[in-house]
Amino acid sequence: IRLKNMPITPRFKLSQDDTHLIITIQIPHIRVSASTLEIIVDKNEFHFYSSPYLLHLTFQAALLDDAEIGKEAKATYDPSNQNGTLTVKIFKEEEGLWKDLDLLGKLMNRKELFDTTTSTGNGRENKSKIQVLDSTETVTEQQLNQNEDRFFHDTDISDEPLNDLTSIAKPHYGFLQMHHSVFTDYAREGLAHEMLEIPNPDDVRIELRREMRIEMENQKFNADRYLGDLYLSDNYDDDDDEAVDMTFIEAIRFSPHWNQTSSSPSSLLKESGGVDKITSQMQSLKVKAQDTGLISVKCDDDPNQNYFTEDESLRLASIKATLPPLIKISKEQTKSMLLSLLDILYAYTYDHRITCADPTCESSWTIVLLSPTLAWLETYTTPYDSIIQVFQWCIRRALIYPYLRNFDMVSKLLIQDVTSILGKGRRTIIRCLLQIQKILEESDRHYLFNKLYINSYICWLQMMDENDIECFAMDVKNSTLVEGAFNKENIGLELQMIEQQALNEGIIEESLDLSNDDEVSQSSSDEDSSSDDDDSTSSDESPEEIGTKKVLITEL
Numbered sequence: 001i002r003l004k005n006m007p008i009t010p011r012f013k014l015s016q017d018d019t020h021l022i023i024t025i026q027i028p029h030i031r032v033s034a035s036t037l038e039i040i041v042d043k044n045e046f047h048f049y050s051s052p053y054l055l056h057l058t059f060q061a062a063l064l065d066d067a068e069i070g071k072e073a074k075a076t077y078d079p080s081n082q083n084g085t086l087t088v089k090i091f092k093e094e095e096g097l098w099k100d101l102d103l104l105g106k107l108m109n110r111k112e113l114f115d116t117t118t119s120t121g122n123g124r125e126n127k128s129k130i131q132v133l134d135s136t137e138t139v140t141e142q143q144l145n146q147n148e149d150r151f152f153h154d155t156d157i158s159d160e161p162l163n164d165l166t167s168i169a170k171p172h173y174g175f176l177q178m179h180h181s182v183f184t185d186y187a188r189e190g191l192a193h194e195m196l197e198i199p200n201p202d203d204v205r206i207e208l209r210r211e212m213r214i215e216m217e218n219q220k221f222n223a224d225r226y227l228g229d230l231y232l233s234d235n236y237d238d239d240d241d242e243a244v245d246m247t248f249i250e251a252i253r254f255s256p257h258w259n260q261t262s263s264s265p266s267s268l269l270k271e272s273g274g275v276d277k278i279t280s281q282m283q284s285l286k287v288k289a290q291d292t293g294l295i296s297v298k299c300d301d302d303p304n305q306n307y308f309t310e311d312e313s314l315r316l317a318s319i320k321a322t323l324p325p326l327i328k329i330s331k332e333q334t335k336s337m338l339l340s341l342l343d344i345l346y347a348y349t350y351d352h353r354i355t356c357a358d359p360t361c362e363s364s365w366t367i368v369l370l371s372p373t374l375a376w377l378e379t380y381t382t383p384y385d386s387i388i389q390v391f392q393w394c395i396r397r398a399l400i401y402p403y404l405r406n407f408d409m410v411s412k413l414l415i416q417d418v419t420s421i422l423g424k425g426r427r428t429i430i431r432c433l434l435q436i437q438k439i440l441e442e443s444d445r446h447y448l449f450n451k452l453y454i455n456s457y458i459c460w461l462q463m464m465d466e467n468d469i470e471c472f473a474m475d476v477k478n479s480t481l482v483e484g485a486f487n488k489e490n491i492g493l494e495l496q497m498i499e500q501q502a503l504n505e506g507i508i509e510e511s512l513d514l515s516n517d518d519e520v521s522q523s524s525s526d527e528d529s530s531s532d533d534d535d536s537t538s539s540d541e542s543p544e545e546i547g548t549k550k551v552l553i554t555e556l
Contacts, residue, residue, distance in 0.1 A: 007054030028083035041065035062093040104317040106462035173377035175456035197375040213376045229405040251353040321456040339380035340373040346394040347371040349417040364443035387479040422473035
């Protein structure tokens, strides 16, 4: 499709009181007049257009724009604010505060995911309502559908059979198994090898992926590396101990955003090291406000509280994903995707701690490699796959691939982190996914995972019922309380045998050292006795003989 002016989604913010909804839209550097501005309020939908900006929001309740009853929407434009800001104030049909106004993706995609009356037989929404504002040629509905799917294939989620039988037989992957043949038909040559551990992802069947993954993990496991990091936690509080890895110390001590509950001045001073350190940092650095102060707390009780930062809100509004309506996603599919979310969050918590929330060029590699879902396109099937099994597979990979392979850290601390993230609610989960999305987006190897998984997860979680997420979080918490669930014998790497073998070898070495010490002490005692004999014999010699020996020694 060729358009002269593709519409741009503007930056916007939402606020409210009991009677009004206020939409603040930034439209910088454009000429605004009554003829170039179009605002439509239609029940629970809001439409704004001013070339090149286009915004369409769908709210949970109805709005009111009726001049006859004195409740007309009003818009004011301020060119001095952010080079052009439009503020629209609209009446609510029923008084009260609305929830989830900070989930901007939910407002922008709500209709197409909840309204099943506009969907067609192939699972895609009907495009007959699309209006081309400015184009060089007319296009048909069929061409619009083909253009939308030019990069990814969407699996048909309807009950009707697919016309393309060949695509059914191909291995599928991604969110809800919606994609296939991406690496063969669209990605550049060699990208699959760079971004995945699974060989030939478009040819390996789903039922073979796990078997191949476990076999490769067993081959790559390094017992020496495991033993080297096994006891790092014994002295992690001692900064002067040369045997302690400082990266490990910082990872253990680091307080991630999901564990922070307040941003009071006292807590900030304690975490930052005092007033002097803060003052010196302020003099040498210029930090944007939206990049600091990430506090993970539930804000459902206060609908006016803006949970996300400005940058996060912008990303939420800009992320798009092609998803089926929620009514067509089965309970089994929902459970499967939540299990996949579990290993993605586990990989994220490892990198978040190891980098102290400052991602590096290796962060994308770490997240992808620790997640079976990303590295091997793993698919979980309930009830055969459980929460405990997913965590066990994550622990296996954390003991094989990354820099730090401390068992207590990967089997206790990281699992506690994932449990805390889920317990905080979907906003904290979405914040973590937004950070993953940014890390992968900046990688020249792993950016495709956003299209395959992360973007869809971000949109899907905004649409989900909060109660479903809370129930899953409770299931995860209960699973972590099962005694012995994450013991070493359940990981499948023969860890106990390796430790016992290393211990036995250590005892043998100690006994050898003791025997060597005995031999040394025996030889030294023999030398001492011989020297004593020499001394005794020398004492019997006459002074003339002693003097003769001294002369000979001097001449020699």
